[in-house]
Amino acid sequence: MAVHAFTMSDLEYAExxxxxxxxxxxFLISDCVIFGDFIFSYLYLRNAAPIWPPVGIERPxxxxxxxxxxxxxGSGATMHFAMEAFRHSNRTRFVxxxxxxxVLGSLFLGGQAYEYTHLRDTWAGSTFGxxxxxxxxxxxxxxxxxxxxxxxxxxxxxxxxYSAHRYFGLTAATLYWHFVDVIWVALFFLFYIY
Amino acid sequence: MxxxxxxxxxxxxxxxxxxxxxxxxxxxxxxxxxAVQYFITGGLFFVLAGLLAELMxxxxxxxxxxxxxxxxxxxxxxxxxxxMVWLVIIPLLTGGFGNLVMPLQIGARDVAFPWLNMIxxxxxxxxxxxxxxxxxxxxxQAGWTEYPPFSVQASFGTSMWCMAIFLIGxxxxxxxxxxxxxxxKMRAPGMTWTRTPLFVWATGVTAFLSMIATANLSAALAxxxxxxxxxxxxxxxxxxxxxxxxxxVFWFYSHPAVYIMILPAFGIVSEVIPTFVRRPIFxxxxxxxxxxxxxxLSFMVWAHHMxxxxxxxxEQFAFMVLTMLIAVPTGIKIFSWVASLWGxxxxxxxxxxxxxxxxxxxxxxxxxGILLASVPVDVHEHASYFVVAHLHYVLFGGSMFxxxxxxxxxWPKMTGRLLDERLGKWHFWSMFVAFNATFLPMHWxxxxxxPRRVATYDPIYTSTNEFVSISAFVLGLSMLLxxxxxxxxxxxxxxxxxxxxxxxTLEWMIPSPAPxxxxxxxxxxxSGPYDYGKPxxxxxxxxxxxxxxxx
Numbered sequence: 001m002a003v004h005a006f007t008m009s010d011l012e013y014a015e016x017x018x019x020x021x022x023x024x025x026x027f028l029i030s031d032c033v034i035f036g037d038f039i040f041s042y043l044y045l046r047n048a049a050p051i052w053p054p055v056g057i058e059r060p061x062x063x064x065x066x067x068x069x070x071x072x073x074g075s076g077a078t079m080h081f082a083m084e085a086f087r088h089s090n091r092t093r094f095v096x097x098x099x100x101x102x103v104l105g106s107l108f109l110g111g112q113a114y115e116y117t118h119l120r121d122t123w124a125g126s127t128f129g130x131x132x133x134x135x136x137x138x139x140x141x142x143x144x145x146x147x148x149x150x151x152x153x154x155x156x157x158x159x160x161x162y163s164a165h166r167y168f169g170l171t172a173a174t175l176y177w178h179f180v181d182v183i184w185v186a187l188f189f190l191f192y193i194y
Numbered sequence: 195m196x197x198x199x200x201x202x203x204x205x206x207x208x209x210x211x212x213x214x215x216x217x218x219x220x221x222x223x224x225x226x227x228x229a230v231q232y233f234i235t236g237g238l239f240f241v242l243a244g245l246l247a248e249l250m251x252x253x254x255x256x257x258x259x260x261x262x263x264x265x266x267x268x269x270x271x272x273x274x275x276x277x278m279v280w281l282v283i284i285p286l287l288t289g290g291f292g293n294l295v296m297p298l299q300i301g302a303r304d305v306a307f308p309w310l311n312m313i314x315x316x317x318x319x320x321x322x323x324x325x326x327x328x329x330x331x332x333x334x335q336a337g338w339t340e341y342p343p344f345s346v347q348a349s350f351g352t353s354m355w356c357m358a359i360f361l362i363g364x365x366x367x368x369x370x371x372x373x374x375x376x377x378x379k380m381r382a383p384g385m386t387w388t389r390t391p392l393f394v395w396a397t398g399v400t401a402f403l404s405m406i407a408t409a410n411l412s413a414a415l416a417x418x419x420x421x422x423x424x425x426x427x428x429x430x431x432x433x434x435x436x437x438x439x440x441x442x443v444f445w446f447y448s449h450p451a452v453y454i455m456i457l458p459a460f461g462i463v464s465e466v467i468p469t470f471v472r473r474p475i476f477x478x479x480x481x482x483x484x485x486x487x488x489x490x491l492s493f494m495v496w497a498h499h500m501x502x503x504x505x506x507x508x509e510q511f512a513f514m515v516l517t518m519l520i521a522v523p524t525g526i527k528i529f530s531w532v533a534s535l536w537g538x539x540x541x542x543x544x545x546x547x548x549x550x551x552x553x554x555x556x557x558x559x560x561x562x563g564i565l566l567a568s569v570p571v572d573v574h575e576h577a578s579y580f581v582v583a584h585l586h587y588v589l590f591g592g593s594m595f596x597x598x599x600x601x602x603x604x605w606p607k608m609t610g611r612l613l614d615e616r617l618g619k620w621h622f623w624s625m626f627v628a629f630n631a632t633f634l635p636m637h638w639x640x641x642x643x644x645p646r647r648v649a650t651y652d653p654i655y656t657s658t659n660e661f662v663s664i665s666a667f668v669l670g671l672s673m674l675l676x677x678x679x680x681x682x683x684x685x686x687x688x689x690x691x692x693x694x695x696x697x698x699t700l701e702w703m704i705p706s707p708a709p710x711x712x713x714x715x716x717x718x719x720x721s722g723p724y725d726y727g728k729p730x731x732x733x734x735x736x737x738x739x740x741x742x743x744x745x
Contacts, residue, residue: 019380022379023310023371026374026405029406031409033409034410034412037409037414037417037443038417041428044439048439124424130426130427130435
């Protein structure tokens with residue numbers, strides 16, 4: 001029995017790519033729901049508490065987080081321009097900007113680690129700590145996964161896996177990175193400003 | 195025989211045929227094999243969870259019985275409920291029927307991501323094993339809802355429960371994502387939304403609910419787990435947490451989950467009725483769009499489970515009205531199905547019998563649901579046997595009857611053989627009578643004031659409970675008829691042929707059991723699937739194969 005060959009034509013690839021893109025979008029939506037659940041929990045506990053933040057708990061330091069946010073949003077910008085460079089087939093510029101994104105992402109993680117070690121409140125210490133460490137920890141984990149993802153994309157680029165028409169991994173990494181950025185906007189507002 | 199590409203390039207893209215036993219039957223990528231894996235695993239858990247129910251009925255044969263200790267009884271109903279919801283009904287309906295039927299009905303060669311499908315299945319058996327193994331470490335005792343503070347204080351078994359349900363939750367989320375992409379992207383050319391079979395509509399809405407709501411459940415369970423294991427104070431009231439928060443996040447999943455457990459059954463009913471009545475289904479669009487409406491409304495009603503948890507009056511009122519609103523799309527479906535029978539040529543084979551069982555019991559359960567949705571009634575009936583009766587009428591009388599209708603209907607497509615019709619009728623009648631004898635009296639003792647989830651009761655309820663227990667044993671025995679029927683058919687049942695019932699949806703246009711590539715050529719759909727009396731609306735299918743004389 002002859003079965004058709006498993007090399008894909010460009011047309012087939014475009015179809016497969018659209019499936020993966022939609023699937024990845026759905027993944028991001030469900031991920032968003034997971035963050036949403038804990039954000040709801042935070043707001044609920046905050047609303048139920050007589051005093052906020054709970055007695056003896058100091059809010060985390062705004063300025064460190066602000067600097068860290070600038071680093072993360074900067075990495076979003078470098079990622080955006082990296083993608084632009086890729087679309088214009090400017091490989092050197094693309095690799096440079098991708099590297100910059102990886103470095104900025106790692107810097108953000110370093111900043112978060114510094115913040116964690118210098119906070120007196122703990123995960124199990126209070127309802128504030130519970131929400132703060134769960135949400136920012138989950139977000140940090142996402143940034144970590146994102147950095148790994150970007151390193152993989154970099155390796156794939158250097159190995160020449162992507163062509164001008166076939167670069168789903170790169171698209172997914174970009175979407176994921178911007179998603180992680182957007183989540184941080186919400187978390188920054190909720191924990192440092194609100 | 196060569197497989198050629200026609201029309202849709204993506205649906206024709208398929209993994210190569212499996213060559214080893216492991217690839218073919220264990221880590222299979224084929225949606226039909228994965229469906230059978232779900233049926234077998236879910237069936238085993240159905241037996242285990244059913245035995246727990248029988249054990250509870252033994253305990254309740256008399257007041258102050260000592261067959262089970264109080265805590266063992268608590269464990270029995272908690273694991274029974276959790277297993278029936280997460281290891282039986284949801285995997286059978288979504289993983290089983292969704293996998294078996296949906297890709298065939300849309301004319302695809304597999305789901306969008308066969309790999310994810312396989313992973314999704316393989317998260318399921320470990321989840322079940324974890325849940326039942328929790329008995330070794332003190333199984334959860336706070337019911338399938340696991341309200342804090344009890345669930346926070348209970349022994350390690352509750353953490354195992356969290357992990358088990360987390361795994362099954364991830365599995366359901368992945369399946370939902372996978373199915374939704376499949377349904378949105380991979381319908382055969384010409385299959386517009388209003389030409390899509392109703393089971394696919396139902397599965398699509400279910401997939402959406404699984405994706406959104408189940409992700410939320412995973413987060414809630416993670417919260418309970420870290421509360422228990424690391425003392426992170428989300429739900430612990432002594433440290434500023436809020437037990438009611440758990441109720442919110444849990445029911446924000448679990449009310450949509452009620453529809454995850456019933457919408458595919460609605461889909462099965464919508465497929466069986468036109469085939470066995472041999473006329474177009476009444477109100478195709480009404481049934482399709484009401485599924486979507488139910489899906490949306492289901493996210494807005496969760497707090498009707500919490501009328502006694504100290505909600506504001508305006509919240510109670512809002513949730514009461516929204517809950518009652520869901521009866522409208524559901525009622526539209528019921529009326530459409532009943533209207534479909536009108537003037538039809540009804541052939542009362544076992545799938546249709548189970549559908550009639552579904553219609554009567556589910557409608558009854560729906561009506562008691564309206565009663566419970568109204569705040570003044572619910573405040574009195576909350577946590578009484580009335581609720582137990584109601585939920586079994588919708589989940590057993592609805593979902594399980596739907597599952598059996600689907601099994602009798604698609605068994606030939608799955609195995610290539612027919613189930614014995616006489617045994618099927620015996621199975622239906624014994625199950626139907628025993629089901630009603632078991633759960634109908636619970637309404638009365640519930641209204642009378644017998645609380646649920648208690649290992650004993652006031653002696654005035656003794657005679658009713660004896661009757662219920664004996665009926666429950668008969669109900670359990672009636673399942674043996676099905677097991678016997680299934681084993682007999684698998685071994686030497688009558689060969690079914692491609693289209694034993696004269697169905698018109700795409701799964702009946704191919705041989706039984708379906709070959710691994712499903713369709714030689716991707717079919718082209720010219721109109722809706724239920725126009726009985728007109729020529730088949732497909733190009734690129736073997737018309738002769740599909741029009742063999744109806745069995």
